[in-house]
Amino acid sequence: MERKQESGFKEKVYDIIFEADTPWGKFFDVSLLIIILLSVLVVMLETVGPIQERYQNLFFVLEWVFTIIFTIEYILRLYCVYKPMKYATSFFGIVDLLAILPTYLSLFIYGTHYLVVIRALRLLRVFRIFKLGHFIKESKIITDALKASRAKITVFLFSVLLLVVIIGSIMYLIEGGQPESGFSSIPRSVYWAIVTLTTVGYGDIAPQTEIGQFFAAVVMIMGYAIIAVPTGIVSAEMVQSARAEALNTHCCQHCSREGHDNDAKFCKYCGAELRWAMEDETLPS
Amino acid sequence: MERKQESGFKEKVYDIIFEADTPWGKFFDVSLLIIILLSVLVVMLETVGPIQERYQNLFFVLEWVFTIIFTIEYILRLYCVYKPMKYATSFFGIVDLLAILPTYLSLFIYGTHYLVVIRALRLLRVFRIFKLGHFIKESKIITDALKASRAKITVFLFSVLLLVVIIGSIMYLIEGGQPESGFSSIPRSVYWAIVTLTTVGYGDIAPQTEIGQFFAAVVMIMGYAIIAVPTGIVSAEMVQSARAEALNTHCCQHCSREGHDNDAKFCKYCGAELRWAMEDETLPS
């Protein structure tokens, strides 16, 4: 009897922490979101010299408050989940652990420059909120379009990588002898090629010789055509998925399959007449 | 009787000021547009040291001329509108007030550096002209496409924000120790991440270490795929709305099928005459 009650409590905690459709679950998600954002803000401000000097004590206290809250949350998650080990070794499980570990480690290790920054990875926890509310559909469309074009984008990025190595090598050949030009090695030249092809253009490395500037100009003009490729890939994918969305979602009453065009009169799978075509003229938009 | 006449005058003023379809209304709109642009030009030139010194007196006179014109216009707007309070607290009401207030305040307050600039916000008044003439349809299409993709763009911008904080934190970890690198705090590193991902690339902060440059190169290549997303979203939306515009949603009364072109007079499936083509010439846009 007691065990069942415990199990009931466990389930309740699970619902609050992992689900978002109850009022308490929603409240939990939103407060957690705010606390994560605040704690990352504190981490960011801690690295700004003057602010850190002035609010050192406040930041120290806040950091421990956040850590204790996250620790309780982490223990609760481990407690209420059915397979604690699976959660602990999952992506979000590791991120949750990394969010609290650095503060405890800072008790033992001095000069924890790196630990400060690892705490900023808490922000990764925020990606959980995408499961929340009305953003699911939108983020699903974007990630679906990116997933569908993943193979094309991989091929594209791989070609770009080959291209920048070749461009970088040629540029090193052209500008390499110039002492002040910055093209001191092929890796640096490749870095320049990436900076130029992506149209970022810092200007920390720029060609000095006439022939170098001519070649750089050719690379930039090429970059024009190249930047059009990923945009075209994703655009085509999004147009395609927008069209698929606009398609009819009615089912055939005979074989129960959907995906018929709006102007179809007969089920394209079983040949039965589609009734809705006559009765229901208001088509889903 | 007198009241009616007054009301008639009120309506006339209203027609001239708020409507654009009468000759006087059009003339009013165009002259106001020119005056606004001139007054903003004066504000801009006032901040250019040498020009300000030379034409100080001219600018002073012009500023007061513009202010008096705008004041009269503001009072007329308050006078002829049916609900003065609603107008005064509306977006354009506040912008109209902000357009005249700074000049009057400069009589009492000395050193009105900020007031000068607020006057430049007069430019916001120009957005009114979008209700004017043949630009309505075009601006409606653009804003509709942006509105329709608002949710997607919000998700996208939010993801980019998370991404730049994480990239900035990692870059601070890599380059933070370098005294001359400029990655002196996480907020500065996040600023660099934004400058890089958006391909702006000022070059005021640039990675100095090899590992930093390698990571920066990875970020730029990533930026390639990322910049394709908003373009894809807006493109898909525009293609969709262009197609919707081109399609007619009326049904043939004989065979109940739709998808006819806007200029079709006969059903392309059964050959029956399309009735709506004659009765309803204003096609859905």
Place this chain on the structure above:
Amino acid sequence: MERKQESGFKEKVYDIIFEADTPWGKFFDVSLLIIILLSVLVVMLETVGPIQERYQNLFFVLEWVFTIIFTIEYILRLYCVYKPMKYATSFFGIVDLLAILPTYLSLFIYGTHYLVVIRALRLLRVFRIFKLGHFIKESKIITDALKASRAKITVFLFSVLLLVVIIGSIMYLIEGGQPESGFSSIPRSVYWAIVTLTTVGYGDIAPQTEIGQFFAAVVMIMGYAIIAVPTGIVSAEMVQSARAEALNTHCCQHCSREGHDNDAKFCKYCGAELRWAMEDETLPS
């Protein structure tokens, strides 16, 4: 009789100079193209200090050779055209005159720095070749798409102009007091706003204060969504025109109108049965 012969010679010259479909016309167009490109190359190289010093005499001779060729061509054009005045005052007529005038003027006027550059405008003559060969269709598609989206792009560019003035004004307010920041006036700040929003990002002017960098970051993120708009407009237009191209070009045998969908059985204009739908199943792609 003599007059007719003259007229025949006139027509022959006209065919060679203005038309491109005869072998001589084609030869004329291609040689003129090469001469124009060579003459512009000479103009460009003349401005490069060391090269100019070395080949001064060669450039001088070449310049006069090109000018004499262009002069003969200009006179022939005036001679063979039906309405010489209309040609002389047309866009290409003026460009043709500007291509020869500077060299003659340089005989009388010394220190013709500006005249050198005007000669570079000879390049504008090259746009004539777009009427040549198989590039017509392609350039027509691009210019058609740009023309069709001209109104939308105008609205967009106008909104961007308003936006950059407002962003520039706000940035001047934020960074204006900093002596070394470069935001010394509103026009300069507007220039910075354009450099940033278009993602060019020279880095000659960059925000120095924390709040300035924060605002700049917001502007850049905004720029992400903004750059998607013109791309979306042109993409939608091109998709639309590509689809229109794919549409059926067969005519109805009854009313002789085209533009029917590929799946149409009856003419959508007159209701007559479309014969080709049955006889000719190979549809134009």
Place this chain on the structure above:
Amino acid sequence: MERKQESGFKEKVYDIIFEADTPWGKFFDVSLLIIILLSVLVVMLETVGPIQERYQNLFFVLEWVFTIIFTIEYILRLYCVYKPMKYATSFFGIVDLLAILPTYLSLFIYGTHYLVVIRALRLLRVFRIFKLGHFIKESKIITDALKASRAKITVFLFSVLLLVVIIGSIMYLIEGGQPESGFSSIPRSVYWAIVTLTTVGYGDIAPQTEIGQFFAAVVMIMGYAIIAVPTGIVSAEMVQSARAEALNTHCCQHCSREGHDNDAKFCKYCGAELRWAMEDETLPS
């Protein structure tokens, strides 16, 4: 008899080296890919001063190991191919030769700065792997879209070239007199115009005068509309090819209409069974 055996061995080698569908062929391709990437990595690291000094001997040995492997491979390719001369003079034949020649030449020629870099061109050999595995289809779609829009992109790039020469000339006129501005000749100004129009924006050359900055701002705003063109071209092409892929061009044998989905079994217009769905399962791609 012996000759046949030899021929059998030849074919076996051919299958391993040139084909990728046998286990040994796949193993060969993947190991070759890894060796190529490693050898290019060594070439790149050799140009980095400090690393080169430290691992000089290791790099020397590795370089000879790679060269001997590539030499054996080159001889085998020459041996097993049916027309050795055709292979030797093909693009990949020359690249394969260039991959090994520099190392042998470095025995005779001292100070082989250029030869080092030519070895980086080994990377071109990697493009062979695109024939490998499931990337074929994806890379085919991208290259098809680029090929289909080649004519349009050529016209576009040519127009951009004309434009940057004209912009560069005008900018040279405006800023040319300024000693520190960097616009010292028309070619340099054209270089600046390319850097600006492509939104790379190094900032090594930037306008100094007010009028120069104004003109630069106009060029950047123009660049907004221009960058949309190649993106629009490629997007339209990709949308078109994605649609073509999704549509079936078979006709229903009963009502002769097409436009059926690839998974349709019955005509959606008349309900007749679609024959091709059963007979021809390999659908046109």
